[in-house]
Amino acid sequence: MTTSVAAPPPRDAARPQQLRRTMRRKQTTIRWIVIAVIMAFFLIPLLSMLYFSLRFPLSGKWTGQAWSNVIHMGSLAASDPADYGQLWTGLKNSAVLVVLTVVIMVVLLVPTMTWVRLRVKWLSRTVEFICLLPLTIPAIVLVVGLGPVYRIVSNVLSTNTIWLCFVYVVLVLPFAYRALDAGLAAIDLTTLSEAARSLGAHWFRVMWQIVLPNIRSAVVSACFISVALVLGEFTIAQLLARDNLQTGIFLVSQSDGQLAVTMSLAALILAFVLLMVLSLFSGDGRRTKGAST
Amino acid sequence: MTTTIDTPAPVSAPRPARRGHGWRSARSAIGTIPFFGYVAVFLIIPTAIVVIGAFRAPGGAFSWVNIKALGTSTVIGAFVSSVVLSAVTAAIGAVFGGLLAYVLVTGRPGSISRRIVTAVCSVLAQFGGVMLAFAFIATLGQAGMISNLLRDWLGVETTGAYLYTVPGLILVYTYFQIPLMVIVFLPAVDGIRAQWREATETLGGSTWVYWRRVAGPLLAPAFLGSLLLLFANAFSAYATAAALITQSNPIVPLQISGAITNEVNVGHADLAKSLALGMVVIVAIVMWLYALLQKRTAKWLG
Known part of the structure; x- marks a missing residue:
């Protein structure tokens, strides 16, 4: 317990500025990785919905027909x-x-x-x-x-x-x-x-x-x-x-x-x-x- | 001591005043009648119907029949599946959501990334239901984007059949659990002061010591509380599962809807009530613990 508390200060004192800067840079990288991965998890299903809505499932043909149908739903309802x-x-x-x-x-x-x-x-x-x-x-x-x-x-x-x-x-x-x-x-x-x-x-x-x-x-x-x-x-x-x-x-x-x-x-x-x-x-x-x- | 001597003397004076006050405040309470009437009809009566109905035989007399019906292996299995599903998704959601909340807070305050992520999370936490089921069918279903990419790039054929099972629900539920965690856990992480870390460092503590002795114990009640809230959230969810799993009723909410819509077996409507009572009991215990932890968190969050 005492050793682990006593040990860091000399190491920190040796190159404090540089060490802190590398640590901060490393933290920023980790931060962006975490945000990117979780946001990707959020985005992929949404992108898939867009993909699914634009691509005809059987023939694989790309078309905006589904969107136009949704927009004109009122008239199609009849x-x-x-x-x-x-x-x-x-x-x-x-x-x-x-x-x-x-x-x-x-x-x-x-x-x-x-x-x-x-x-x-x-x-x-x-x-x-x-x-x-x-x-x-x-x-x-x-x-x-x-x-x-x-x-x-x-x-x-x-x-x-x-x-x-x-x-x-x-x-x-x-x-x-x-x-x-x-x-x-x-x-x-x-x-x-x-x-x-x-x-x-x-x-x-x-x-x-x-x-x-x-x-x-x-x-x-x-x-x-x-x-x-x-x-x-x-x-x-x-x-x-x-x-x-x-x-x-x-x-x-x-x-x-x-x-x-x-x-x-x-x-x-x-x-x-x-x-x-x-x-x-x-x-x-x-x-x-x-x-x- | 002094109060016991003091009170008898002025007792005759304040009593009429107090009675007047009590009468006035009772009359003031009339203003709340519309509210209480409303919740009585649309909240209290339905709940009472469930609770009373769970203990009634078809004839109307008190009986344990419906409660005993919970003992069948299908029902017990459904409760186990529901609890496991909720616990696993709550744990995954809490870990990743908590991580995201921490990362957002330690970034620059008021940064654009934080505002965007918070806005996205508050929409996605509400994004349950049928729409979420279709989002995952569009992703991992037979003609989904990821399935197509896997086939075209790697030659791997996937049918996405696992999506329509309870393990598949874990992945789908995670999608609303993580954002919910971010929203409920963010205020607690916001309460962490940068000075505490500096103080730990000044006193020679390492990052490990800081987490073990300072931030960990402070965040623990809030983290556990959020975990419980996530559990209750997943446990109560019905629509997503209903849209994905149509052939069987592996979890309790689906069992309830099966019992309601089952018109062949007359006694099933009462089974719905005892199933519902079982759900309420579990959610109530979880929410009670959540309230206790919330009180502890509020103490130091101010």
Whole structure:
């Protein structure tokens, strides 16, 4: 023990500068190798999807037909209801689901979490526990108990896929809670709301014009995770026999593998672009918050 | 001591005030009713249906029938496969993801490479499901890119049949486990100060000593916590496996979907509930341990 501790200093002292420089150079090389190898692992399946989408599997002919079909899906849906019709319905349903889920999530969580922080502090642990509960209840478990609940939903509303938004809100609850909680913790909620109230603002106005603008970046990141999750959801839609984007891709894959892969890649690119747009927004929010404090 | 003497005197004064306060705060709680009503219908009731249903005979009376049905060799095999699959992918994901997170942090702060890798990881961690299955079919399937390259360049024929088995799932799951690890582990690595390393060096400690005595013990709770989160993540995953493995039900989520959709055997709907309960119990234990470790990490991360 003592020898290993005592030994290095003389060696270091001999050529400290040079040694450190070689070590640092070696570290930089290792760093780039690690990043390159793991990024290659990430990239290869994506490149393969592109390759698969452009090359006709049987003849090996290169063609952009699959992409043009995906782009013109709306018009193809009428002539080919089996494949494109499925996908087009799924895509439309998923788009509506994204909007409904985000709206319900914000309307349900932001006022409740604000109210709990301001007036009912003793409930905060309960709300946190409930919001994080879906982490321990996987979608495949939830769907087992959802059958009877959705039977009632179907009777009251309809069997339309868009009503899956109710359970999707539950799925995004833990992630949305964490994002919003961090946002609410970062502002002086009590002072802001009391100031607004004493100036005569109604609670609705406090939420809409005071709280929401101040936690904008948190709301944006809660929305992003919701969008990503809803666009990728398959389990509940499949087992409750509803049609969303993922079940559409799954059905199409059984007759047209190339179309399924092309659609998957298109959906992934769409999600990536959405993330970039949203991160631009949230980055903006963070900067203005930093400037004001 | 003093409190016991002090309290009796003013007791008559604050009590009405406290009752008033309690009443007001109970009235304030009305504002949370929409939230609690919502989660009751779409989270608590479904969970209760699963838990109660697991202990009910078809007639409705209490029974151990469904729980006992978990004892068959198929079900036990599925649980073992699921646990092994989740543990192996969590370990691989944690090692490589942890390495990537460390490499990103020790690089120049705010560098472009870090921002790109973080953005890529946050998308790919969500990239589970059916789409991931097709990505790997396009890579290693019969007409996949890598399969074609192997055939054209090396003359090796691969059918990619292993992709549709549980060992094949290990490779596929790794694809979302590594990015998830980067995202959950990055904040912990960020908490490591360069000064600690300098302090170790000043005191004559080697790199080994630094890892063994300083960074290792500090990162261990966060690393283990992330490992558990990755385990729960893989254990709950359904869609990727469902898209790849269609002929049999080798893991628990597939067993559940098989039991739900099986219309021939009436009792199977109840088996789905006991299977689901088994999953919840395992995930709950894992997440509880995760919460404990998270608390320890939070202590020094601040």
